[in-house]
Amino acid sequence: MFQRLPEADAAARVAFTLDGQPVEARVGDSVAAALLAAGRSTCRTTPVSGAARGPFCLMGTCFECLVTIDGLGNRQGCQVLVRDGMKVETQQGKREVGR
Amino acid sequence: MTTAARDHDVAVIGGGLVGSAVAWGLARLGRRVVVVDEGDLALRASRGNFALVWVQSKGLGMSAYARWTVQSVGLWDRFRDELREQTGVDLCYQRPGGFHLALSEVEMQRRADLLARLQAQPGMPEAGYEMLSREQVRKMLPAIGPEVVGGSYCPLDGHVNSLRLLRALHQGMQALGVAYVPQARIERIERRDGGFALRAGAHDLRAAQVVLTAGVGNKALGESVGLDVPVRPQRGQLIVTEKAAPFLHHPVVTVRQTDEGGLMIGDSQEEQTDPVVGPAILATMADRAQRMFPLIGSLNVVRTWAALRVMTRDGFPIYDQSATCPGAFVATCHSGVTLAANHALELPGHIVRGELPADTFSTFSARRFHVPAAA
Numbered sequence: 001m002f003q004r005l006p007e008a009d010a011a012a013r014v015a016f017t018l019d020g021q022p023v024e025a026r027v028g029d030s031v032a033a034a035l036l037a038a039g040r041s042t043c044r045t046t047p048v049s050g051a052a053r054g055p056f057c058l059m060g061t062c063f064e065c066l067v068t069i070d071g072l073g074n075r076q077g078c079q080v081l082v083r084d085g086m087k088v089e090t091q092q093g094k095r096e097v098g099r
Numbered sequence: 100m101t102t103a104a105r106d107h108d109v110a111v112i113g114g115g116l117v118g119s120a121v122a123w124g125l126a127r128l129g130r131r132v133v134v135v136d137e138g139d140l141a142l143r144a145s146r147g148n149f150a151l152v153w154v155q156s157k158g159l160g161m162s163a164y165a166r167w168t169v170q171s172v173g174l175w176d177r178f179r180d181e182l183r184e185q186t187g188v189d190l191c192y193q194r195p196g197g198f199h200l201a202l203s204e205v206e207m208q209r210r211a212d213l214l215a216r217l218q219a220q221p222g223m224p225e226a227g228y229e230m231l232s233r234e235q236v237r238k239m240l241p242a243i244g245p246e247v248v249g250g251s252y253c254p255l256d257g258h259v260n261s262l263r264l265l266r267a268l269h270q271g272m273q274a275l276g277v278a279y280v281p282q283a284r285i286e287r288i289e290r291r292d293g294g295f296a297l298r299a300g301a302h303d304l305r306a307a308q309v310v311l312t313a314g315v316g317n318k319a320l321g322e323s324v325g326l327d328v329p330v331r332p333q334r335g336q337l338i339v340t341e342k343a344a345p346f347l348h349h350p351v352v353t354v355r356q357t358d359e360g361g362l363m364i365g366d367s368q369e370e371q372t373d374p375v376v377g378p379a380i381l382a383t384m385a386d387r388a389q390r391m392f393p394l395i396g397s398l399n400v401v402r403t404w405a406a407l408r409v410m411t412r413d414g415f416p417i418y419d420q421s422a423t424c425p426g427a428f429v430a431t432c433h434s435g436v437t438l439a440a441n442h443a444l445e446l447p448g449h450i451v452r453g454e455l456p457a458d459t460f461s462t463f464s465a466r467r468f469h470v471p472a473a474a
Contacts, residue, residue: 047342048359074341074399094344094360097242098394 032077110306115145116435118312124447126275147406150261174440191358197256325423
C-alpha cells in the first residue's frame with residue numbers, strides 16, 4: 001500500500017524485530033512508518049472491543065499506533081524513531097501493567 | 100410549556116444519581132414523575148465521582164448511617180438485576196471486598212483505632228471489618244509494594260461503572276414514563292392549590308409533591324419550601340490512566356481498576372468550591388498510589404478532573420420533609436452511588452405514602468444541626 005520515495009529509500013538500513021521477526025527499515029523512520037512500509041497496516045487491537053487498529057495520523061495525535069517498544073507498552077509508534085536492534089511488539093487488547 | 104398539577108404526582112429537582120434513582124423508584128411504584136435537570140453548566144457530581152459502593156469506615160458518629168449504607172449494599176444485587184433486565188445496561192457491579200491500605204505503622208494504628216471506635220458504637224450493623232497484616236493483604240493484592248504495612252478489609256465493599264449507572268437510571272426512568280426536562284434551572288417553587296408550582300425557564304410545572312435532589316443546589320432550593328439544607332461543596336480530584344490488563348482484583352479506597360481496565364486514583368478532600376485540578380494534589384495522590392502499587396508507575400495518565408462532593412457539616416446525608424410545606428422532601432448525600440439502591444428501592448415508597456418514618460429518618464433530618472453551639 002505504501003511505497004518509499006526514492007530519496008528516502010536511499011537512506012541507510014536499520015534492523016529491528018517485530019514480534020520476534022526481523023524487519024528492515026531506514027534510518028529516520030518512525031516505528032509507525034517502518035511498520036507501514038513493511039506492509040503492516042495494523043499494530044494492535046483495542047482494549048475494550050478488540051477491534052484492529054493501525055497508524056493513522058502519524059503526528060502524535062490519534063494514539064492509534066500504540067505498540068510495545070523494548071518491553072514498554074502503549075508507546076506511540078509515530079513518535080519513536082526506529083533504532084538498530086529495537087524490539088517492537090504488537091499489542092493484543094489491554095496493556096499489561098508493569099510492561 | 101405548562102403542565103397542570105394533575106399531570107405530575109412528583110417533581111424531582113435534579114437528574115443526577117440521587118434524583119434519577121428516586122424518580123426511577125417512584126415511577127416503578129406507578130407515580131407520574133417529572134425530573135427537572137439543570138444542564139451542562141451544573142456541577143455534575145454524578146459524572147465525576149469515584150464509583151465505589153462502599154461501607155468501610157462509614158458512620159463514625161452516626162450508626163444509623165452505617166445501617167442505611169449496609170442496607171443499600173444489601174439491595175444492590177437486586178437493584179442491578181432489575182436495571183439490567185429493564186434497560187439491558189450492565190452496571191459492572193462487583194463486590195469482591197475492598198481495602199484501605201496503610202503505608203506506615205502509624206497509619207495502620209490510626210486505622211485500627213478508627214475501626215475499633217466505629218464498631219464500639221451502639222446500633223452498628225455487622226459489616227465484617229478486619230485489620231489484615233501485610234502478608235494477609237498480599238494474598239489478595241499481590242501487587243502491593245514494600246511500603247504497605249497492612250490494611251483494613253471489608254467484604255461488603257465493591258465498585259461499579261457509575262457512568263453506566265447514571266445512563267441506565269435515565270434510560271430506565273424514561274421507559275417507565277418519567278418526563279425528563281433537561282437544561283432547565285429552577286427559578287421558583289411555590290405552594291399552590293395544595294401542591295407545588297415550579298418555574299424553570301420557559302417551563303411552568305405543577306406537581307403534588309416535590310423532591311429536592313439537586314446536590315449543592317438544594318441549599319437555595321430548600322429555602323423556598325421550608326427546608327433547611329446546610330450543604331457545601333467539597334472538592335475531590337481524580338486521575339485515570341490508560342487501560343491495562345486486570346491486575347487489581349479488589350478496590351482500594353483511593354485506587355481501583357475499572358471494569359474496562361483504566362486505573363482510577365482518587366480522591367482528595369479539599370475545602371474548595373471550584374472544580375479545578377492542580378498538580379500539587381494530583382502528584383501527592385499519584386505518589387501514594389504508586390507506593391501502594393509500584394507497578395503502576397509506568398502507566399500513562401490520560402485524564403485528570405475535579406468534582407465537588409455534596410457535604411454536610413458532619414458528613415452524613417440529609418433526608419427531610421418540610422414541616423411548613425407538606426409534600427416537599429429533600430435527599431442529599433455524598434454517596435449517590437452506594438446509596439442508589441436505597442434511593443431507588445426504599446425511599447420512594449415513603450414519599451408515595453407522604454411521610455418519612457421517624458424510626459429510620461429522624462436521625463437524618465437537618466434538625467440535628469439546629470443546636471446551639473457550645474459556649
